[in-house]
Amino acid sequence: YSQLKVLDSNKGTTQTNQGVLTSKDAFEESFVRHVETTLARNMYNCDNLAAYQATSNTIRDALLIDWANTQQKQTIQDGKRVYYLSLEFLMGRAMDNALINLNSRDNTKSSLTELGFNLEDVLEQEPDAALGNGGLGRLAACFVDSLSSKNYSGWGYGLNYQYGIFKQKIVDGYQIETPDYWLKYSNPWEIMRNEIQIPVDFYGYVYEDHDPNTGKAKKIWAGGERVLAVAADFPIPGFNTDNTNNLRLWNAKPTNEFDFTKFNAGDYQQSVAAQQRAESITSVLYPNDNFESGKELRLKQQYFWVSASLHDIVRRFKKNHKNNWNKFADQIAIQLNDTHPTLAIVELQRIFVDLEGLEWDKAWEIVTKVFAYTNHTVMSEALEKWPVDLLGRLLPRHLEIIYDINFNFLSDVEKKFPGDRDLLGRVSVIEENHPKSVRMASLAIVGSHKVNGVAELHSELIKTTIFKDFVKVFGKDKFTNVTNGITPRRWLRQANPKLAALIAEKLNDPNYEYLTNLGSLKKLEQFVNDDEFLKRWDSIKFDNKVKLANLIKETTNIEVDPTVLFDVQVKRIHEYKRQQLNIFAVIYRYLRIKELLSQGVSVEEIKLKHYISKASIFGGKAAPGYYMAKTIIHLINKVGDVVNNDPEIGNLLKVVFVPDYNVSKAEIITPGSDLSNHISTAGTEASGTSNMKFALNGGLIIGTVDGANVEITREIGEENIFLFGNLAESVEELRHKHIFEGVHISETLAKVFSAIESGIFGNPDEYRALIDGIRYHGDYYLVSDDFDLFLQAHTKLEKVFGHHGGDANDTDHLHKWVKKSVLSVANMGFFSSDRCIDEYAEDIWNIEPLSQ
Template identity: 45%
Template sequence: MATIEIANQLKANDLANQVKTDLKRRQISITGIAPSETAEHIKNSFNRHLHYTLVKDRNGATSRDYYQALAHTVKDHLVSRWIRTHQHYYDTDPKRVYYLSMEFYMGRTLTNTMVNLGIQDACDDATYKLGLDIEELESIEEDAGLGNGGLGRLAACFMDSMATLGLAAYGYGIRYDYGIFEQKIEHGWQVEKPDEWLRYGNPWEAARPEYVLPVRFYGRIEQTEQGSKWVNTKLVYAMAYDTPVPGYGNNTVNILRLWSAKAPNNFDLKFFNNGEYLQAVCDRNLAENISRVLYPNDRCFEGRELRLKQEYFLVSASLQDIIRRYQASKPGDFECARSSFACFIDKVAIQLNDTHPSLAIPELMRILIDEEGMTWQAAWNIVTKTCAYTNHTVLPEALERWPVPLFEKLLPRHLQIIYFINHLFLEEVQLHWPGDIERLQRMSLVEEGEEKKINMAHLSIVGSHAVNGVSRIHTEIIKNGIFKDFYEMYPEKFQNKTNGITPRRWLLMCNPSLSTVISEKIGDDWITNLSALHKLTEYQNDENVLRSIMDAKLLNKSKLAAYIKKEFGIDVNPNSMFDIQVKRIHEYKRQLMNCLYVITLYNRIRKGQSLDMVPRTVMIGGKAAPAYHMAKLTIKLINNVANVCNNDPTISEKLKVVFLENYRVSLAEIIIPAADLSQQISLAGTEASGTGNMKFMLNGAVTIGTLDGANVEMMEEVGEENFFMFGMTEEEVEQLWKDGYYPKLYYEQNAELKEALDQINGGFFSPEDPGLFRDIFNSLVFHDRFCVLKDFESYVNCQQRVNDLYKFPEQWAKMCLLNIAASGKFSSDRTISEYAKDIWGVTPTDVKLPPPPSSEPTTTASE
């Protein structure tokens, strides 16, 4: 095959127009190109909403008004499907799945909805006829950033897959007034700004004031003849807001129900007369603070009262709603009265997304015992067969352990229930291992120490019928490491469910140029059956296909380069290697290793030792938790290094460094399709799975990574020869610490590493404050908890292999194709199918529901 000379095929000066043209090629849709009358209908609907919903005309309307009109127009196409879906659920009475998560990182809704409903072409056509730019309108939408990172984004992918697979599934979360903060970089430092995603309203949600449910806190326990009673509580109300979640091409629309805290409505007029009016108003605000802001600190567990309130607020409102829906459902094939809980486990599955919603276990026990009058054993049988728990972390500092005094103050009845669960559980442990006091202490739900604490992971395991990790290596770690005692006691509970991503958002929607190339060769089946991508291997030696894939890549790189120029004023070369690491800033994710390598490259170029180096643009993005000093210092270092590199004319042709400010879902949709190299370099045994790694792979990036999380399975799928692997294995890390790890030895033995660290420590990158980065130096040289210095030489050698291969575009293109072809396993459709079969006891369906005519309103049981 002839060498693919990308620069000669597409001139950089013409790329902007080609990118725009490419993004208008909406060739993949469910129904094909929409007929002109459909576009005309959308145009008319758009004008109707502009006039009657927004009360604007074309003379006074802003771009945001046009976005809102288009959003309402698209939502119109959801409504009949939404109602019809829940009519169907009422009529057929399936087992319902409830996904409880403190985070749902949904991103933008407009484009994803158009894609899933198959009306993207018609909307393109309609907006064009209206003289509007649909890309501009799409960009106006605020991200729904109700999550810190991977946990919340996974929940969003799962919601998409559950709808696409036709499952009767509901997401439950909190409608935070402020989501993950907006990140600004000022003088190289991260500055947090409030995320006012609701400032202009949310056209996608539907408020449900009829579902205002009471949630109680504080109070005391009173012993009565009927048992324990929780009395003298303070009341907060939870109001539901529903967001529709459409499946792809099947007319199924599920619900993401988010709860907003509301103060009680009673307001005593005496406050006007006795001077306590202002205090009464302030008290109402305090009650509503529960849903005010997403906790941005996922670095380590913090036992804050507001966080515990949020967690209980979520599960209390959600369980009341779940029980209400269960009791209101049509009986169907089950001959049991819904006033009893006899068939609850046959009709309800509850998935706990990490330990944050684990209070569902004692709360459901409380409801069944205190309010429904059940015996302990009957209630416990329902709870354990209904609840299942997904673990997302093995880092000890991230595991939830709530102080008993705080629990006793806020949720006294639940503490009482947890104590009794623990009592019965430890009796069971004692039967298995008589006299093993150390094991009893390790497994107890109540940890003794200076301050008693409730271990929420232990509660989640004991109170669930299934416990799963999110990658094969992660599951083995929890079975043989942090939860080994529980695995030995309940081996049947533990299983693996490797994470996945939705191909609709993360290929079809965000990368239309590549999607078009794929569909032209293998058809559209991959959109709902990602394993079909394997057919691409037939084209691994096809020069035209490889050229088309790299053309698509260059178009995406040019779009990202234009964004960087516009937002940051930095010129980057689209023909350079785009080397990208985007994720939360955390020591275990080892952005510092990447930064040390950039400094090494900088030093080599300055010394004339880089003759064989291909031009490289290194991009790092991510947010640091506001209280995480080392992460924020890492961001400052990256920006200072970038400032030095980008302003040195002797190296800027070879190396550019960009910190991608305010990384979020909508920015990821631009970054990921443009990546050549994906950095997934966490220390082996620390990342549970990762999903960003899968998104890059699906879009044709090659991975440089450790054998950590889902990287292991990705390398197995694509083959070691198509994956740049380096560093220690999890077993080698464990052995290193057993033998004794002395990072200073690696600092002293590696000249390039020593030079880079000395520059950091000596103020080369901070001449105005030479001691600014001393904490980074000391952390790495004297502690290095995540073995950056140990793995550095292996990383540098691996990066040299990357550099050498990138010189041969045809070989690189083949590797890109093979990565795309091997990514079929990492669909969230596959993951959810496994949850459905192995944990929830439900069956996906490919039945497509017929939407009722939009002119005929319908009624259904309330959802």
């Protein structure tokens, strides 16, 4: 009763504080108060940055009320909660998203105008929270948005890196990495919880002792180094609901426990330095995507994060349920985003057995009910393995527990498949190799009740390749699929307000309810023969292209004509994603155009009969140590230099590399694309999520039969996507053929190679490894096999795009291209991350939404 009363009294506060969301006066009053008190400035000296800070503080105040109410409601209802453990949350900017989800954008905009500010300029002040590399981190960000929007009780746990992904500069065509200290100005969205401090230990040794009460032997881990995990909370508002979850990110801080041994030895400096080192644990995000480097600090990050999170989760459980461990798995589900948090399995087992005194088998039964693991890749270089020596030195007790888990697991396997020693070797959590190491994926599978892939094709592939033996051991029901999704709040409403508004109008849905019920986009199909509608649709795309052209001009000084086809490939730079295939095709196009011109064919004729005008737009970061990816970036930039400065070419072809691709740039680039490339070697891209973003924004896709492209095709129809290339089932055979029979370079690709080798794009030695990798070293990513198919797909799609010159009455373009665009959007409902979260909730977590 008393708790309910608190809830009730909070409602009173809610109304007064929430006034800032809907009333101009209330907003302005709070704004001025924050300028004067929080920022200690005055209105005469308030620039856009101060306006951003005052606005976000105002919105944050309102958000915190919802947040506190939600936490109370969750405690009172005491239902099952899910915790999403992810080493990356690629959130981007928070303010616009908060305004949209709290339905306060219009009020804020007009209030700011009255105060003399422009909302768009104010929004630009916010730095991206770039605490992730790419798809995996952005998926986690979409998931927390959906958890709140669908009224689940679900928290995210991660690390509060001081430096997120680096800022990319392009100098002389080369990528240069510079640190991004995103917390330069204080972060108004972060609530420091200095009172929530959890000690985390490293190193030391293990000894055996006897419990004085029971006389039983027990393990003690002692003598290590201690670091404090201090919580920083980020409220996550849902759309059209008060439900506001929490994203808790940990900061590493030194303890106050002084190292007296060092001090007594007269080494005060050393002692303080060691304390300071503690903070380095959360200082920087590892900038690798789909690649694991195996560094000790990375393992420290992982343990620091899972240990703090687990202790926090257990503490919260104990507040309500004391030591009633039988209830633990009914109250808590934990999702492991990739293998990065796998040590959580070991840590929970340690908490139960060593600290809470549970029997091993009982503890293990609970542990395996709690955890589930999502796999995001089949590529071996991305699969984590930690050397036993390193793990044992850093976490001596955990290594023992891992050995025990493995021993029990292998005994079960042995019973089921007596005498199959090879099988034991393949499924063992320990790889008996040099160095001997722990296979994190195996440990994650053994310690989880469900394992899922992220698109149908990928989920099938893991069952038949990397996890085949585990299917044999556990049966196929343990392995499932949850196809990825994206949040339509950010990726439609926020990134493409005009299209979102047109859709709302056509669906007769002034409150944008379709954003939490994305299947209703289907109703757009009824307008597909309405020319007026198609023209409006097309002119919104045009406006978005103008915005993108402006971004390109600002960041590269290259002018692109918004009437030409915008052909985009933005994502991490990786050989498997095949930006090299794309740039080779661009080079071929340039060479052919030059050839035609030299034969006296006019530009007009080329446009009509051969190639339509287009801009090839690239963007994406390469891992700092990834030579081949950096070579690809360099080639793209050098091709751009040549093509863009060739006076004969004009707007027939432009090549652009947008520097520092990130979430806020994606919000401009995605709505401005006519066509985007998702052209990975079949079987390598687990899902891809930008493919979904582009299609939801009315851009068409050129893609291989890979990842979620397969399901996008199924949903939107084969006639609305341009697929090409060899299929996943042929990849192995083709690779084999390359090695034993050599690689066949077609005439077209040979022309491209000899142009590069001629030096027109700078010193050919710089591209030697890229070309030789294809020609002489097995062409692992099948560029040679797919090159001509890629060119053919282009020829086909250009006929559909037509010779559109920005003419709204170009009915050919309207009826061919724009219709496909409408039909794509109408059928993208399936790819809302709300649908993913519902699937996880039902099939994996077994949780229900909170009653509101």
